[in-house]
Amino acid sequence: MIPLIEQIIVNGLLSGFAYIVMALGFTLIFGIMRMVNFAHGELYMIGAFTVLVFYGVLKLDFITSVILAIAVAVIVGALIERLLFRRFVGMELGGMIMSLALSIILQSLALIIFGPAERSVDRPFTGVWAIHHAVIAIDRAVVAMGSLIILAAFYTFLRYTRTGLAMQAVAQDRDTAGLMGVESNSIYLIAFAIGSGLAGVAGALMAPIYTISPYMGHLPLLKAFVVVILGGLGSVPGAVLGGLIIGLVESAFATLFNSTIALIASFVIVLLIIIVRPSGLLGKRQ
Amino acid sequence: MALSFNASRRLTRLAAVLAGAAMAVSTFATSAATLKLGVIAPLTGPGAPWGLAAAEGPKILAKEINDKGGLKVGDQTYQVEVVAYDDQYKTAEAVAAYNRLVNQDDVHYMIILSSAATMALKQNVQDDGVIALTSAYTAKALDPDNQNMFRLYSAPADYLPSFISWMKKNIDGKRVVIVNPNDETGWDQTRLSDAEFKKNGFEVVGQELFERAQKDFQPMLTKIIALNPDFIELGGTSPATAGLIIRQARELGYKKLFTKTGGAGPWEIVASAGPEAAEGTINMLYANPENPGFQRIAAAYKASRGNPPNEIIVSFYDGAHVLLNAIQAAGTVDDTKKVAAAFSKALPMDSVQGDKMTFGGKTHYGVDAQIMTVNYIGTIRNGKPVVLGKTE
Amino acid sequence: MIKHFAIGIVTLAVILSPWVTGGKYELHIATMVAIMGMLALSMNLMLRIGQLSMAHGAFMGLGAYTTALLCMKLNMPPVLAIVIAGLMVGLIAIVLGTIFLRIKGIYFVLLTYAFGEIINLIFQEWVSLFGGNNGLYGVPKLSAFGYRLTDPGTYYLLTVVFVAATYLLIRKIFRSNIGAILDSLEQDEPLSQSLGVNPLSWRIGVFAVSAMLASVAGSLYAFKIGFLSPQAFSFSLSVDLVVMNVVGGALSPIGPLLGALIIVPLPELLRSVKDYQLLCYGVVLLVFLVFFRDGLMGLIKKTQKAAI
Numbered sequence: 005m006i007p008l009i010e011q012i013i014v015n016g017l018l019s020g021f022a023y024i025v026m027a028l029g030f031t032l033i034f035g036i037m038r039m040v041n042f043a044h045g046e047l048y049m050i051g052a053f054t055v056l057v058f059y060g061v062l063k064l065d066f067i068t069s070v071i072l073a074i075a076v077a078v079i080v081g082a083l084i085e086r087l088l089f090r091r092f093v094g095m096e097l098g099g100m101i102m103s104l105a106l107s108i109i110l111q112s113l114a115l116i117i118f119g120p121a122e123r124s125v126d127r128p129f130t131g132v133w134a135i136h137h138a139v140i141a142i143d144r145a146v147v148a149m150g151s152l153i154i155l156a157a158f159y160t161f162l163r164y165t166r167t168g169l170a171m172q173a174v175a176q177d178r179d180t181a182g183l184m185g186v187e188s189n190s191i192y193l194i195a196f197a198i199g200s201g202l203a204g205v206a207g208a209l210m211a212p213i214y215t216i217s218p219y220m221g222h223l224p225l226l227k228a229f230v231v232v233i234l235g236g237l238g239s240v241p242g243a244v245l246g247g248l249i250i251g252l253v254e255s256a257f258a259t260l261f262n263s264t265i266a267l268i269a270s271f272v273i274v275l276l277i278i279i280v281r282p283s284g285l286l287g288k289r290q
Numbered sequence: 291m292a293l294s295f296n297a298s299r300r301l302t303r304l305a306a307v308l309a310g311a312a313m314a315v316s317t318f319a320t321s322a323a324t325l326k327l328g329v330i331a332p333l334t335g336p337g338a339p340w341g342l343a344a345a346e347g348p349k350i351l352a353k354e355i356n357d358k359g360g361l362k363v364g365d366q367t368y369q370v371e372v373v374a375y376d377d378q379y380k381t382a383e384a385v386a387a388y389n390r391l392v393n394q395d396d397v398h399y400m401i402i403l404s405s406a407a408t409m410a411l412k413q414n415v416q417d418d419g420v421i422a423l424t425s426a427y428t429a430k431a432l433d434p435d436n437q438n439m440f441r442l443y444s445a446p447a448d449y450l451p452s453f454i455s456w457m458k459k460n461i462d463g464k465r466v467v468i469v470n471p472n473d474e475t476g477w478d479q480t481r482l483s484d485a486e487f488k489k490n491g492f493e494v495v496g497q498e499l500f501e502r503a504q505k506d507f508q509p510m511l512t513k514i515i516a517l518n519p520d521f522i523e524l525g526g527t528s529p530a531t532a533g534l535i536i537r538q539a540r541e542l543g544y545k546k547l548f549t550k551t552g553g554a555g556p557w558e559i560v561a562s563a564g565p566e567a568a569e570g571t572i573n574m575l576y577a578n579p580e581n582p583g584f585q586r587i588a589a590a591y592k593a594s595r596g597n598p599p600n601e602i603i604v605s606f607y608d609g610a611h612v613l614l615n616a617i618q619a620a621g622t623v624d625d626t627k628k629v630a631a632a633f634s635k636a637l638p639m640d641s642v643q644g645d646k647m648t649f650g651g652k653t654h655y656g657v658d659a660q661i662m663t664v665n666y667i668g669t670i671r672n673g674k675p676v677v678l679g680k681t682e
Numbered sequence: 683m684i685k686h687f688a689i690g691i692v693t694l695a696v697i698l699s700p701w702v703t704g705g706k707y708e709l710h711i712a713t714m715v716a717i718m719g720m721l722a723l724s725m726n727l728m729l730r731i732g733q734l735s736m737a738h739g740a741f742m743g744l745g746a747y748t749t750a751l752l753c754m755k756l757n758m759p760p761v762l763a764i765v766i767a768g769l770m771v772g773l774i775a776i777v778l779g780t781i782f783l784r785i786k787g788i789y790f791v792l793l794t795y796a797f798g799e800i801i802n803l804i805f806q807e808w809v810s811l812f813g814g815n816n817g818l819y820g821v822p823k824l825s826a827f828g829y830r831l832t833d834p835g836t837y838y839l840l841t842v843v844f845v846a847a848t849y850l851l852i853r854k855i856f857r858s859n860i861g862a863i864l865d866s867l868e869q870d871e872p873l874s875q876s877l878g879v880n881p882l883s884w885r886i887g888v889f890a891v892s893a894m895l896a897s898v899a900g901s902l903y904a905f906k907i908g909f910l911s912p913q914a915f916s917f918s919l920s921v922d923l924v925v926m927n928v929v930g931g932a933l934s935p936i937g938p939l940l941g942a943l944i945i946v947p948l949p950e951l952l953r954s955v956k957d958y959q960l961l962c963y964g965v966v967l968l969v970f971l972v973f974f975r976d977g978l979m980g981l982i983k984k985t986q987k988a989a990i
Contacts, residue, residue: 008516011542015508040788091972096788097734101928102971104921108964115960119597120338122530124562132541141541214505215530215562223503226799233792259509264472264501264807266509271803274796279781282789334959375953381817381909382714386950389707409819410909472806473815501806502815 007137012255014138020251021148022210026224027231027243028158029202035175035238036195038096039089042103044228045221046110047200051077051207052216053114059211060125070208077204078197085196093192107221114218122215147209154205155244158198162240171195175238230270234277236287245285325361325368325623327352327610328391328400330384330407333376337404339555339600343591344403344425345374346599347606350590351614361614364621370614373397381410392418398626399613401442401606405431405474408439415439419626423609425602427475427526432655437630442609443576443663446482446526446552447654449681453551453574454486456667456679461547461572463520467496469510469535470525470552479525479552487523495519504531511539521547529555533562540567550574554601556668556675565673575666577601578677583642605663608641612661615639637661645680697842701835709834715946716841717902720848722926722938724895727852729932731888732868733783736920737794738896740801743915744771745897746904747805747812750821760824764901768894775893779886798920805912817911824905831905841902845939848895852935864888925967931977940978 026048033041051073059069084106092099129143162168173181174191182188206224214220231250235242250270257266277284327348331341352370360367373395375387384407391397398420402408405426412431415422415438423442424431431439468483470476480497487494496517498510514522522539524532527550536548536559550559550573560568577584584604591599612633617623620632637649641663651660667679700712721742728735748767752758758766782793805812812818824831824840831837855861866873867881875881904910922945923938930941952959974981 008512011512012509015512019506038788040792088968088972097791098971098975100734100788100791101924102968104924105964105967105971108921108960109968112958112960112964115334116958120335122558122562124530124533127564130564132543134543139542141538214534223505229792255509258506259512262472262499262501263504263506263509264803267501268800268803268807271796271800275793275800278785278789278793278796282785378949380913381911382907382914383949385907386707386710386714389710390950390953393705393707406817406909406911409817410907413908 008259010136010138012259013252014135014140015259016252016255017248018140018144018148018251019255020248021151022144022206023224023227023231023251024244024247025151025154025202025206025209026228027235027247028155028240029199029206030225030228031232031235031238031240031243032195032202033199034232036171037089037093037099037192039092039099040096040103041199042100042225043084043106043110044103044199044203045223045225046107046114047077047081047203047221048207048210048224049114049216049218049221050080050110051204052211052220053118053207054204055208055211056118056123056125056216059128060123066128066212070205073208074201074205077207078201081200081204082193082197084200085193089196090189090192111218111221118218120218122217124215125212127212143213147213150205150209154202158202159240167191167194226267227270230274232284233274234284236284239284239286242284242286323360323366323368324371325363325614325617326395326397326399327370327372327613328395328397329372329374329403330377330387330391330400330411331374331403332379333374335378337379340425340602341376341403342595343600343603344401344606345372346591346595347587347603348372348401348610349374350587350603351607351610353590355614361618363618363623366623368623377404377407379404379406381406384410385414388414392420398624399617399629401425401609412436412439421613421626421630423613425605425609427478429478429655432651432657432659434657436657436659438626439659440633441651441660442612443605443661444665444682445654445660446479448650448660448662449574449665450482450486450551451489452681453665453667454483454490454492456681457549457572458490458492460678461521461549463546464491464493465495465518465520466492466523467498467514467517467519468494468523468525469498469500469514469527471502471527471531472499473502475526475552483523483525483551502528505534507535507538508542511535511542511544515539515542515544519546521549524548524550524552526552528553529558530562533559533568536563536571537567547572556601556670557598560670560673565670568670568673571670572678573668573670573675574681575601575668575675575677577604578643578666578668579675580677581643583644587642604642608647608663609661611642612636612639612647634658701838704835706834709838711947711950713834713838713841713906715942716838716845717899717906718922718926718946719939719942720841720845720899720902721896722923722930722942723845723848723852723935724892724899725920725923726927726932726935726938727888727892727895729927730856730868731864731885733786733885733889734791734924735794735889735892736791736917736924737778737798737801738892738923739915739917739919740798741771741775741893741896742900742903742919743801743805743910743912744774745900746910746915747818747900748897749901750818750904750910751811753822754818754820759826760822760905761826764898767901768897771897772890772894775890776886779889780882783882783885783889795917795920798917802912802916805915812912813910815912817909819909821904821908821910823908837906841906844898844902849935849939856935925963927977928967928975929970929977931979931981933976933983934979937977937979944978 030044033039054073054076055069058064058072059066092102127143129146131142133140170186171191173186174188231246235246254266257269329345331344332338333341349372352372355361356369360369377384377387388411400422402422402424405428408424408426408431416436421438423440425442427445466487468480470480484494532550548571554575587607588599615636616629616632619635620628622628634649637647639647641647645664648662649658650662652658665681666677668675668677700708725738745767748770749763752763753760806815863879867884926941926945927938931937
């Protein structure tokens with residue numbers, strides 16, 4: 005029994021770290037722009053396909069490909085924000101529906117360019133570590149470590165740079181921030197670009213772990229959504245806490261029952277949170 | 291003011307009507323002496339690799355026949371034309387595609403891929419006198435009340451017994467865990483393989499079902515590995531997913547065997563598991579990669595689509611071939627009752643790979659409505675599928 | 683008046699043409715347009731009080747499965763099954779609404795989205811009742827007063843009657859006093875409260891009515907196709923309904939009908955370019971969102987105004 009529990013915990017933590025990066029991007033965009041971005045999963049998918057092209061096909065090394073994936077996701081995100089989402093700032097429903105349209109368009113473009121079949125790339129890291137009774141796959145550990153690095157970098161950016169502070173200001177009170185000379189439009193652009201970049205890097209890191217297909221963004225979006233609601237829309241510590249909790253809960257339910265039950269459990273948690281405490285565990289009261 | 295309001299309203303409605311009329315007119319532009327074969331399959335979306343095989347297999351056959359002058363039925367020679375419609379794996383779309391084929395395109399013969407579409411259209415096919423060949427494994431597709439639905443290859447109920455008795459002679463170990471997707475094909479596969487394993491002296495220590503879209507199998511595998519099986523049977527799992535399961539299991543420390551007695555795709559397994567992890571996996575193949583007949587079809591597919599086909603393409607090629615043979619044996623393209631009865635005359639017949647196909651199915655389904663085919667038992671060596679034996 | 687008469691004749695001709703020509707293919711498409719039109723109208727009802735509900739796909743599914751199961755397992759007469767299913771779904775909506783409708787804006791959308799996903803997962807997971815991923819087939823044909831409705835033409839007319847009734851009902855509601863109350867819910871809640879209206883009760887009422895409409899649409903779907911699977915009632919159905927309302931225009935009840943008329947046959951018209959079908963769909967939605975936010979109805983009304 006103990007080995008089972010240990011492995012459940014290890015699996016849960018590893019999944020949790022993967023969710024955190026995805027959730028960070030989602031919560032950033034919502035926190036700053038009040039926009040639910042249904043296309044977030046497609047930015048994840050774009051990150052993974054970039055890795056497929058550069059690492060899988062052109063045989064560049066993995067780290068370079070991941071960096072390129074971040075760049076692509078950031079650029080796509082910036083373009084989307086400037087050309088399309090800018091019009092919907094303040095209009096939550098309109099922005100949400102716009103993100104639905106984008107998700108459809110991006111998915112279909114990937115379908116047309118790459119076809120529907122699932123692709124794989126070689127693993128850059130293979131093997132496992134054994135800790136006590138549990139086993140940790142090295143490539144998943146790398147994803148977890150990558151997530152921690154990104155988390156630390158992001159936190160530093162938010163707390164200690166001028167742009168980061170400006171972002172927090174806009175999130176709290178756009179008009180007053182404007183009076184202080186913070187240009188909210190450029191903050192929105194940066195926030196959306198960074199959020200998209202986070203989705204892209206999540207996809208890039210996860211690309212060798214599973215398979216790559218145009219539909220791969222749907223499930224990570226669902227997970228990000230659940231994590232962010234739990235942790236609080238707009239809260240960075242919330243995304244971390246939510247990610248770990250959901251990772252562990254899912255791992256337990258999936259091992260003891262099956263993964264559909266685990267997914268139902270996640271959505272029931274979402275329902276309960278929105279009803280009982282809509283701002284989430286660590287979110288700000290509205 | 292009155293005019294422009296009228297105009298815009300009328301215009302919208304008129305446009306819809308005109309579009310419908312245009313559709314109807316365009317379908318009249320077909321040549322005489324054509325025999326049409328319909329295909330309803332997922333041509334886009336996740337099922338597309340199989341769907342495209344279902345569309346292209348018959349098309350390759352049609353081209354070969356047409357290049358030799360056409361199909362001679364009675365006194366007439368016909369050009370064979372394949373009309374394939376995408377059902378996107380959705381029932382409502384399959385019904386729409388069916389309606390279009392039968393009512394717009396005047397099609398009496400078709401191939402239906404998915405079991406959902408097959409079950410939804412089973413009654414229509416009977417009522418409309420349309421002959422359908424299905425690749426669905428569901429046992430419910432065939433029954434004595436329906437004279438028009440046929441299965442184009444052997445289902446697990448037919449080939450599993452000889453597959454598993456081969457395994458009894460060639461595999462070490464007796465403890466098995468059966469893993470399948472959580473849908474009817476998966477449940478059927480679990481039930482059938484469970485019974486056959488037990489008959490052959492194996493010990494089924496566990497059964498697991500997973501969701502189609504699932505990617506993370508560590509929880510499930512953690513549970514399975516704790517049961518200490520000698521091999522894990524992956525049944526009807528899709529090949530890319532099977533590859534994921536194999537790799538994740540290896541990472542969790544599982545060193546023993548995998549078997550996959552359901553639908554094939556060895557290359558996809560190797561691609562997503564990696565050649566080392568996949569080494570030694572026993573799986574069911576529709577085609578022997580060394581076989582010249584298969585290679586000819588695969589080359590034709592690659593020439594027109596750009597990538598290699600899913601090997602199930604041989605089954606659709608063969609199925610279409612049997613159907614056309616039955617039409618020839620019946621001597622008519624219009625009397626579908628005669629054609630349905632002529633299947634027993636068209637078979638036995640050789641498949642494109644040189645194996646014998648016979649007519650059967652009575653034992654399991656109450657009626658002879660299945661083309662009994664030979665499947666291959668293969669293993670993966672150095673990232674390539676190698677044939678070790680045959681079933682039936 | 684001649685203008686209205688002319689429009690009426692053209693509309694009637696368009697609606698009746700599939701029934702007159704009797705082509706099975708056209709009838710199938712037309713029936714689906716009618717059923718989806720009814721569903722789009724049910725979502726529109728919620729949009730008119732300022733709430734976007736992504737649960738209506740799930741309500742349709744609940745209506746469809748309940749009706750089918752009542753007929754198949756309990757041998758209930760189909761008409762009674764439609765009514766009972768509708769009442770059950772309405773009841774579910776009332777219970778949910780009491781909790782959900784206290785919450786506004788984006789959180790309400792997310793709640794209905796989560797609910798829709800849970801229901802879909804239950805359809806997949808509760809195999810003994812719903813048949814799981816492989817679905818429920820063998821739903822009997824609709825029969826009433828001993829008459830089995832197998833003719834597609836007649837079935838089409840039946841669905842037309844239902845969708846027309848739904849349209850007239852919604853139009854009537856919004857032109858009446860009730861409509862004024864509902865508009866006030868959307869625009870100025872404190873005002874309506876000061877007039878003695880309990881906004882929450884009204885919202886729950888609208889939610890229940892719209893859920894019942896979705897349920898009936900689901901029943902009609904079940905009898906038509908004869909086969910139900912969880913996939914038919916997933917998130918993408920709710921997305922389709924949103925698209926229909928955006929393209930057609932949410933401001934008037936004709937909008938969703940127009941949207942259904944365009945969106946439902948679209949896959950058929952685009953069959954020759956199937957790879958680009960999804961792309962077209964997304965682009966159409968995008969174009970309408972950016973340039974024609976009030977949909978086709980908004981465009982028509984603008985043309986009308988501009989021409990004065």
